[in-house]
Amino acid sequence: MEPLELAEILKKRFPGEVVDIVSHRGQVSVIVKRERILEILENLRDDPTALMNHLMDLCGVDYLGKKENRFEVVYNLYSIPLRHSLRVRALVPEDDPRISSVTSLWRGADWHERETYDLYGIVFEGHPDHRRILLPEDWEGYPLRKDYPLPGPKTEWHGYEEVKEFSKRLRKYDFSGSPGEA
Numbered sequence: 001m002e003p004l005e006l007a008e009i010l011k012k013r014f015p016g017e018v019v020d021i022v023s024h025r026g027q028v029s030v031i032v033k034r035e036r037i038l039e040i041l042e043n044l045r046d047d048p049t050a051l052m053n054h055l056m057d058l059c060g061v062d063y064l065g066k067k068e069n070r071f072e073v074v075y076n077l078y079s080i081p082l083r084h085s086l087r088v089r090a091l092v093p094e095d096d097p098r099i100s101s102v103t104s105l106w107r108g109a110d111w112h113e114r115e116t117y118d119l120y121g122i123v124f125e126g127h128p129d130h131r132r133i134l135l136p137e138d139w140e141g142y143p144l145r146k147d148y149p150l151p152g153p154k155t156e157w158h159g160y161e162e163v164k165e166f167s168k169r170l171r172k173y174d175f176s177g178s179p180g181e182a
Contacts, residue, residue, distance in 0.1 A: 001049055001050075001082065001084055002084070003023075003027075003028035003084055003085060003086050004021070004023055004028050006028075006044075006049070006050055006084065006086050007021045007028050007030045007086065008021070009049065009050075010030055010040065010043070010044070011030070013043060014032070014036065014039075014040055014043075016033075017032050017033050017035070017036050017040060018030060018031070018032055019031045019032060019033060019091065027087060028086060028087065029087040029088070029089050030086065030087070030088050030089070031072075031089045031091065032088060032089070032090050032091070033090070033091060034073075034090045034091055034092055034099045034100075037073075037088075037090045037099055037100055037102070038100045038102060038104070038105070040088065041075060041077075041088065041102055041105055042105055044077060044086065044088070045077075045105055045106075050079060050082075050086075051079040051080075051081055051082050052077035052078065052079050052086065053078075053079060053080055053081070054077065054078040054079070054080050054106075055075065055076070055077060055102070055105075055106040055108055055109055055112075056076040056077065056078050056085070057074075057075075057076040057112065058073065058074065058075050058076070058102070058109055058112035058113060058116065059073075059074050059112065059115075059116060060072070060073055060074070060116040060119065060120035060122050060144070061073075061074060061089075062120060062144065062145050062146045064145070064146035064147055068093060068094075069091035069092060069093050069094075070092075070093065070094035071091075071092040071093070071094065071097055071120060071122055072089045072090060072091060072092060073089075073090045073092055073099050073116065073122060074087060074088070074089050074090075075087070075088040075089075075090070075102070092122055097120070097121055097122045097123060098122065098123040098124070098125055099122065099123075099124060099125070100124070100125050100126055101113055101124040101125060101126040101127040101128075103124075103126075103127060103128060104126070110127075110128070110129065111133060113127055113130075114127070114129070114130070114131065114132070114133040115133050115134060117130065117132070118132045118133050118134050118135055118142070119134065119142055119143055119144035119145075120142050120144050120145060121142035121145065136157065136159055138157075138158075138159070139157065
């Protein structure tokens with residue numbers, strides 16, 4: 001089945017939830033409201049005409065300056081048995097950046113959701129291990145938001161000097177072939 005056909009079927013099943021269908025260069029995106037994202041994605045996974053059994057990727061997007069729904073969570077889905085794909089984009093407002101976790105549908109969403117939280121500040125409700133994955137727990141801000149300062153935070157992260165010292169101690173285990181400093 002063609003992705004555009006899948007999108008139209010989804011629009012009929014969830015008429016109040018599908019905001020738009022966008023086709024660009026052979027790729028189809030279905031833009032949906034966030035409130036029923038778990039139900040929409042479960043339908044795509046379990047429906048025999050869709051069988052979207054593989055979550056290829058999940059990521060965040062920041063549209064700074066957009067009046068409402070500044071953020072999106074993007075789900076790239078693929079059906080291994082039927083060999084078709086579909087992109088689902090869920091709208092997330094700036095004043096309440098949260099959406100349901102899909103780890104109950106695809107266990108592989110775990111780290112993708114943590115990364116999106118870590119870098120964009122979008123909270124995934126119901127996530128089994130909702131903590132930062134790339135940055136230290138005490139890091140302030142979300143670096144992939146477009147309003148994050150380019151040179152970084154005004155104050156240097158307090159753990160920076162500690163990490164530099166730890167790095168120096170680990171140099172004795174350098175495997176590059178040159179003798180490390182002890």
